[in-house]
Amino acid sequence: MFSKACEYGIRAVIYIAANSNEGRRVSLKAIAKHIDSPEAFTAKILQILVRHNIINSVRGINGGFEIEKQNLDVILLADIVKAIDGDQIYKRCGLGLHACSEAHPCPVHYQFVTIKNGLRTLLETTNLKTLALEVNSGLSFLKI
Amino acid sequence: MFSKACEYGIRAVIYIAANSNEGRRVSLKAIAKHIDSPEAFTAKILQILVRHNIINSVRGINGGFEIEKQNLDVILLADIVKAIDGDQIYKRCGLGLHACSEAHPCPVHYQFVTIKNGLRTLLETTNLKTLALEVNSGLSFLKI
């Protein structure tokens, strides 16, 4: 569904969001440990997310990553996926073709459209606040 | 969604099915040309499909690939995907986690379940006959 980089990115952002929601900034080391991801690779992904203004970074002692609390409800899962994998997941043809589409739909075209719309809706309606609250309430677990 | 190998595989099988449906065996060269795929790589993918008894191959002059006509309605898109990519596409967690699942579902869990069930249904209910007929009737196009 998503690339590994994107999965790490989603998990990292959820972890950062859950902590930002409670006023804590978290370090790369803590993030990688909690989401069970390779530290250096995770750093690269976080850099992408910083450049896309999805998360903020602070260097130096007591530095780390955080998300402004007022942004927790406006940042969507779709923003993370788009920043890392692009938005072709739910735009491309399911069979990898290019030109047929609506004009000459194959037998599975509309089923694929439905599936991709479902995915788009999921990504575009789920904000970080929702996910952060879930983690804060102890109901979901990011690691393993 | 699927790997490139899997996309080529699906397109190749549909092309073979459409021709087998009309009693024609097709060569690797013809397949690669019609589905617009790299010939040698396509050969590797076809080998996998032969080993999985999804298609038959015949060597030598006038050889090529074919599917027994009576199998066209029993072979499903799911069989191709499973042979090439495995069945984790609709089994894995959408966020790449491992153990949470039903016991402690995150806010998007059931939406992912729905999406993956839709994909499974699509793959497990679409047989080659359906796709072949569509191609034979000129309604869908495999190349570009």
Place this chain on the structure above:
DNA sequence: TTAAATTGAGATAATTTTATCTTAATTAAA
């Protein structure tokens, strides 16, 4: 029987993705 046309299989190469390493820049505390 020989030659030509095919697929099969294994080795190799190219590309992309994933991952790591090294050094620089920044920040805060000692």
Place this chain on the structure above:
DNA sequence: TTTAATTAAGATAAAATTATCTCAATTTAA
């Protein structure tokens, strides 16, 4: 001001995926 703790950035490496090449095996036709 110096040092330690952090992220940033670029180079490099490892692994996976995609793609190609070479030769063997098979089949049919000449």
